[in-house]
Amino acid sequence: MTSLAITSPKPAARLDRFSLGLLGAGALLFAAVLVYGGYLLTVMQLAMIYGIFCLGLNFFMGYTGQASFGQNAFACIGGYGSAILCVQYNWEPALALIASMGVAGIAALVIGYPTLRLRGHYLAMATFALGLITYDISVQWTSLTQGYMGYAGIPPLGIGSLTVEDERLKLLCLGGLLLVGFWISQRLRDSRFGRGLRAISGSENGAAALGIRISRFKLIAFVIAGLYASAAGSLFAHTVGFISPEVFGPQMVIVTFTMLYVGGVGTLIGPVVGAIVASLLPEIFRSTGRFQDIAYALVLLLMLIYAPKGLSALGALFRPRKDKGEA
């Protein structure tokens, strides 16, 4: 029976109490940071941005069950799109964000069409290469990207003369956008389309036999993930005001994977919970000085051992177990 403990006896179609509790805890943390202010505001801002990235990644890796180590490529498109359009061409930040998403979406479509024929490890390698290539382009194509120097002075988000300069207000706006991203994710998941995606991750043969067009569904999930990633990249540029190739490098892949797995890959709230937890944890260990990284790694390890399906799957432990065997 112990092995079943982490498998929920009732895979909740909507949010159960435990998930709501986790989200509530996240909201409390958010509020506390908002009141406390200071350096943590930046940490929380980044958590919101990563949360948006992870919500998208969850479509491809969680619901559809496909590996992508290259979503940073689309964040890169978003970030540089926003930077170049705003700094060089004085575009409105909001417009630049949307235009960059368009470019990223088309790029995802064009790249995904041939790449998604691959499966498993091969797909993982191909997408990893995609991330590396994009990183190299952002370093080498200096006339467009300014190479390692990157872009500074990217204007903050805003509409017309209304700009969001205050750090607290920035955080509130990012929190709002994360909620919008979450809402979209929930709507898509609990639908005919979302069920199709999850069926593919359960059994491709089974899904195909029921008439689901596997390659098309995978491609759409990949594009959705790319759109989210691009939005996250743009938001990073507008929030921090500075980008360089390093921001969207392989490091980003590792950070977002950690978040997704800590929160619970394939769950509705996992990406949000993971982004907040994995962003704040290192800060908690800041007082331990040079042991900070070790303490962080230790906690991550413990989480992955005792909650392999992520924090949001822990709710199963608190639900009454149903005895099997009776009809």
Add this chain to the structure above:
Amino acid sequence: MALLKVKGLTKRFGGLLANNEIDLEVPKGSLFAVIGPNGAGKTTFFSMISGFLNSTSGSIAFDGRDTTRMRQDQIAAMGLIRTFQLVQLFKGMSVAENVEVGCHLATRGGVAAALLRPSWFRRQEAEVHERARELLDFVGLGAQADLDAELLPYGQQRLLEVARALASRPRLLLLDEPAAGLNTQETDGLAHIIEKINRQGTTVLLIEHDVGLVTRIAHRIAVLDFGRKIAEGTPDEIKVHPEVIAAYLGVEEAAHA
């Protein structure tokens, strides 16, 4: 009229002739069975009909249209739905959700509909939930609707696959050894369900090596052995067919029979 018409269907895996010039016609409304010993080529035959394997030569027509080179999902969209010998449940989804996926072909709407949720989409979602419950009741899994599908015992997983296939309102239901691994009691229950499905108007093509089950419920039986069709007829004809007895019992015993 034949709903499914197979002509000269052949599959070669390297030097192995898995299916050799098989002809078959499944009449509309019938409960048709293909039997044969292990390794006779039954599953290969099935996989070609449902588009999971391409044939080496020969042709397949479903409802008058040539489906020989179509993809699985295109064939499924025409109303030819299969189940698998090794159950292919959607892990991580509940029993009810598995059946809801089955409604895919009987419903419509993609990303835009899911986001905007117009009234027809909401109505359709409600119908999907309802239909899943009905079908689970039909196969006797109503009480397990909210369980994780993986937690079902093996026999019930098979029934779930049947319910899931029914959800897409198939015109021809292909069942690949549905009784494999079931005990006698479970097999009886399954036989009853298959007969009920057929009586409600769905044509059923069944692969089995359990001859007992097949001779009890099938209207017509084709027998495969070493990739060839060696006989076809009513259950009573098949039971006394010398070549069939030879294939199942070996030639010597057949001589005594």
